Structure formats: C-alpha cells, structure tokens
Amino acid sequence: MDNKPMRVLQTGLTSNPGGVESFIMNVYRHIDRKKIQFDFLIKHGTQIAYEEEVTKLGGRIFPVYYGRKENIWKHYRQIKSLLTENNFCAIHMNLCFFNDIDILKIGNQLGINKRIVHSHNSDFLERVPKYTEKLIDWNKKRSETYVTDYLACSSVAGKWMFGEREFKVINNGIDISKYAYNPSIREQKRLELGLKPEHFVIGVVGRIQYQKNPEFIVEIFKKIYEKEKNAVLLWVGDGDLRPQIEQKIMEYGLNQNVKLFGMRKDVNEIYQTMDVFLLPSRFEGLPVVGIEAQASGLPCFFSGNIIKEAKITNLVNYISIQKTAGFWAEQILRTKNDHKRKDQTETIRNAGYDIKTIIKELEKIYLEIK
Known part of the structure; x- marks a missing residue:
C-alpha cells in the first residue's frame, strides 16, 4: 500500500x-x-x-x-x-x-x-x-x-x-493563539525595541509599495507627531518604494521616531508593542495583517477602499483616503487614552478565521x- x-x-x-x-x-x-x-x-x-x-x-x-x-x-x-x-x-x-x-x-x-x-x-x-x-x-x-x-x-x-x-x-x-494579546510579551518586546512606556506606537505591517499607500502613511504620521511628540511609527515590511519613503522621513525630520524594520520573523510579537494599527491601502483583497491586528486587540484604521468583510471586530475604523492626513491623525489620536485592549481570539475564531x-x-x- x-x-x-x-x-x-x-x-x-x-x-x-x-x-x-x-x-x-x-x-x-x-x-x-x-x-x-x-x-x-x-x-x-x-x-x-x-x-x-x-x-x-x-x-x-x-x-x-x-x-x-x-x-x-x-x-x-x-x-x-x-x-x-x-x-x-x-x-x-x-x-x-x-x-x-x-x-x-x-x-x-x-x-x-x-x-x-x-x-x-x-x-x-x-x-x-x-x-x-x-x-x-x-x-x-x-x-x-x-x-x-x-x-x-x-x-x-x-x-x-x-x-x-x-x-x-x-x-x-491565521494561527489565532500566536496573536492573542499578552501584556507580558508587550512589556518585554517594547523594552527590547527601545520603546518607553510613554511612547504611543502606531504600527504598519505591509510592503512599501504603491498598493499600500506608503507616502500617505508618512503624511499621517507627520501630523500625529506634530501633536504627540511621544509618537513612534513601527513599520514592518520592505519594497521598491523604500528609498523614496526613507528620503521623505529624513526631509520631515522624523528619522528618530520612525523605525523601518524590513522583514521580520517576530511580527506576532511586534503587534503586541503597538497601540494602533494603520492600513490606508489603495486597495486590498482581504488583508491578512488586518485579521492579525484585530486578533491582537488593536484599534485599526483602514482605508475606505478595504472591503467591509475585513471588519471582524468593533476595533475597525474605516476612513476615506480622500480625507486629509490631518483628519486621519485626529481620529487616531482619539484612541490614545480611551482604548482598553482585550482578548479578541474568540471573536476571530467564531468569524471563521x-x-x-x-x-x-x-x-x-x-x-x-x-
């Protein structure tokens, strides 16, 4: 046989x-x-x-x-x-x-x-x-x-x-258990990445390419930083537009507050360090990273071009990319003090992910x- x-x-x-x-x-x-x-x-x-x-x-x-x-x-x-x-x-x-x-x-x-x-x-x-x-x-x-x-x-x-x-x-x-919110991993990983307790961390996971709207991400973060000097942008991913994005970050004087990580094998742990997840894509199928971020209990800000099926929890906020970077920044900053992170694994599981x-x-x- x-x-x-x-x-x-x-x-x-x-x-x-x-x-x-x-x-x-x-x-x-x-x-x-x-x-x-x-x-x-x-x-x-x-x-x-x-x-x-x-x-x-x-x-x-x-x-x-x-x-x-x-x-x-x-x-x-x-x-x-x-x-x-x-x-x-x-x-x-x-x-x-x-x-x-x-x-x-x-x-x-x-x-x-x-x-x-x-x-x-x-x-x-x-x-x-x-x-x-x-x-x-x-x-x-x-x-x-x-x-x-x-x-x-x-x-x-x-x-x-x-x-x-x-x-x-x-x-x-996704492997839901890998992304479940864990306060001890958050504390340990933030320490490892040089993040202080007062840092307000905006996270991006995605290729630095046209689809992901990387220039707009920098513009949004610039507006956030103008109002919140403890803001930090963590960006996991690489792509053909990275040189242009690095140049823009330097021009805006944001290089001390933006960390471009490139490819990482510990993305599930990096989600733990974040306070907000940002995905202002021009278009998407159904973004895996959006599911992972919700499983990690993060407030998520998606572009209005991302399909509504991506909203599995009440953590997702849709904003049109026709809105200004300043408008996006205002919405994101509202979550700074009023979001209590919770375990979302059962919600993700029950939704079939x-x-x-x-x-x-x-x-x-x-x-x-x-």
Missing part, C-alpha cells in the same frame, strides 16, 4: 513575505503533511521568503528558467516536463491577477485532476500594459476549460478576478475527485 502524501504544486511564493505568502505558509505549517504535501513553482533566480522552512517541512522548490516572453516554446516544454516527471495530484495557483495560467492548460492536457485558481486581490498592483489586459480578459473567458475550482480571499476579490463565475471564499486564516477551519476546507477541495 502506498502511504506517500498527495503532492500539490503551489504558486505564489516570492522574495517578499507579504499577504499571499503568509496565507500559503500558514496553511502549509498546519496541514497534515502525512496526507498532503506542498511543492512550489518559482521564478528562476528568486530567493524566496521561507525557503529554508519550506525545505524543512518537506517541500520541493522548482524554478522556471524560461518566462513566456523570453521563449514561449521552452517555457511550455519545461512546464510539461515538470508536470510529467512529478506525480502532482493538484495545482493551486495563488494569483493577484489572472495573467498566466499556462501551467493549468498543460495540467489539463496531462490529466491532473485538480486545477485551482485562487484570487488574492481586488485590483491591479500597478498599471499593466494593454497586452497584459488582453491576456487577462482572454484567460477569464477561456479558463473554464482549464480550471476545476475558483477560490478567493473575499467576495470582492472573487468578483474582480472571475466576474460572474461561481467561486468559493476561503478566509485568510481560525487556520484549523481553513485547513479542513482546503483538504476537502484537494482530496475531492471531480
């Missing part, structure tokens, strides 16, 4: 541990790997986030050496060879837009039973060329031939990527025969 786990080929891991990567790894850490094992398709030359952990968990990493634009025939051949030589039971594509589903087309030809597309966004990360727009439209129209399951992190993300096609919402589950619940849903999809 063959007791080997079924292997699922995943896409979506990059060098930057953002929301999609966090979701994939949250699932991978908690899924029964004796039953289901993950492998990962990545772009050649990419040093992916979590690579060491993936290897320790038993995953294999397969680089794609030829992109579609570089050499379409070699691109097809390498994917066909990869799928032929490895006994994948499913392909799970984690996408921010519907641009490349070649692997699903080839998987369909080779008889791979499960071919999944999972939408993780509700708009383009940046402006895309006309060619890409046409390719996306083409994929939407023809995808039914190649896709067996349409998944999305929210109803908005599903409708944006799949239009009128039927899809299933899979919540961005426990990773254990999500694992059961995905296992059912992977193991289901169509």
Whole structure:
C-alpha cells in the first residue's frame, strides 16, 4: 500500500513575505503533511521568503528558467516536463491577477485532476500594459476549460478576478493563539525595541509599495507627531518604494521616531508593542495583517477602499483616503487614552478565521475527485 502524501504544486511564493505568502505558509505549517504535501513553482533566480522552512517541512522548490516572453516554446516544454516527471495530484495557483495560467492548460492536457485558481486581490498592483489586459480578459473567458475550482480571499476579490463565475471564499486564516494579546510579551518586546512606556506606537505591517499607500502613511504620521511628540511609527515590511519613503522621513525630520524594520520573523510579537494599527491601502483583497491586528486587540484604521468583510471586530475604523492626513491623525489620536485592549481570539475564531477551519476546507477541495 502506498502511504506517500498527495503532492500539490503551489504558486505564489516570492522574495517578499507579504499577504499571499503568509496565507500559503500558514496553511502549509498546519496541514497534515502525512496526507498532503506542498511543492512550489518559482521564478528562476528568486530567493524566496521561507525557503529554508519550506525545505524543512518537506517541500520541493522548482524554478522556471524560461518566462513566456523570453521563449514561449521552452517555457511550455519545461512546464510539461515538470508536470510529467512529478506525480502532482493538484495545482493551486495563488494569483493577484489572472495573467498566466499556462501551467493549468498543460495540467489539463496531462490529466491532473485538480486545477485551482485562487484570487488574492481586488485590483491591479500597478498599471499593466494593454497586452497584459488582453491576456487577462482572454484567460477569464477561456479558463473554464482549464480550471476545476475558483477560490478567493473575499467576495470582492472573487468578483474582480472571475466576474460572474461561481467561486468559493476561503478566509485568510491565521494561527489565532500566536496573536492573542499578552501584556507580558508587550512589556518585554517594547523594552527590547527601545520603546518607553510613554511612547504611543502606531504600527504598519505591509510592503512599501504603491498598493499600500506608503507616502500617505508618512503624511499621517507627520501630523500625529506634530501633536504627540511621544509618537513612534513601527513599520514592518520592505519594497521598491523604500528609498523614496526613507528620503521623505529624513526631509520631515522624523528619522528618530520612525523605525523601518524590513522583514521580520517576530511580527506576532511586534503587534503586541503597538497601540494602533494603520492600513490606508489603495486597495486590498482581504488583508491578512488586518485579521492579525484585530486578533491582537488593536484599534485599526483602514482605508475606505478595504472591503467591509475585513471588519471582524468593533476595533475597525474605516476612513476615506480622500480625507486629509490631518483628519486621519485626529481620529487616531482619539484612541490614545480611551482604548482598553482585550482578548479578541474568540471573536476571530467564531468569524471563521481560525487556520484549523481553513485547513479542513482546503483538504476537502484537494482530496475531492471531480
């Protein structure tokens, strides 16, 4: 009897541990790997986030050496060879837009039973060329031939990527216990990071890129600092706009009060040090960080462009990004003395965001025969 786990080929891991990567790894850490094992398709030359952990968990990493634009025939051949030589039971594509589903087309030809597309966004990360727009439209129209399951992190993300096609919402589950508010961890971590008891800490977790509206974050903090000199901005994340953001921070003379941490493995503990969580994104699918921040009991200030499904607790405040930075600052400063932090884990769990619940849903999809 063959007791080997079924292997699922995943896409979506990059060098930057953002929301999609966090979701994939949250699932991978908690899924029964004796039953289901993950492998990962990545772009050649990419040093992916979590690579060491993936290897320790038993995953294999397969680089794609030829992109579609570089050499379409070699691109097809390498994917066909990869799928032929490895006994994948499913392909799970984690996408921010519907641009490349070649692997699903080839998987369909080779008889791979499960071919999944999972939408993780509700708009383009940046402006895309006309060619890409046409390719996306083409994929939407023809995808039914190649896709067996349409998944999305929210109803908005599903409708944006799949239009009128039927899809299933899979919540961005987290390990709730890791994020539960803990006063002793808060005290210890604040000490470690050089934060004083009187510091009012505004937290940001997210890539420093267009989608996250990083320039506006700095403008909001500038207005907060003008009225509260004990304010500190903690920013976990990296991205292509970091040099511009660092320059703006220097220009405003805020470098002593802004800490850019880059990538961290202790994000769950850094949430404990915060007093407020800030997410003024231009658009989102359903932000994992928003769930994590609520699980940590933080007052959250989200842009009005973030879907209402992200409000799981009464801690969330929505503000339009058309409002001024000064208006945002005023709303945030109101929480300084009147918020008492509480354990929110049961609320998060009851709303269906426990990773254990999500694992059961995905296992059912992977193991289901169509």
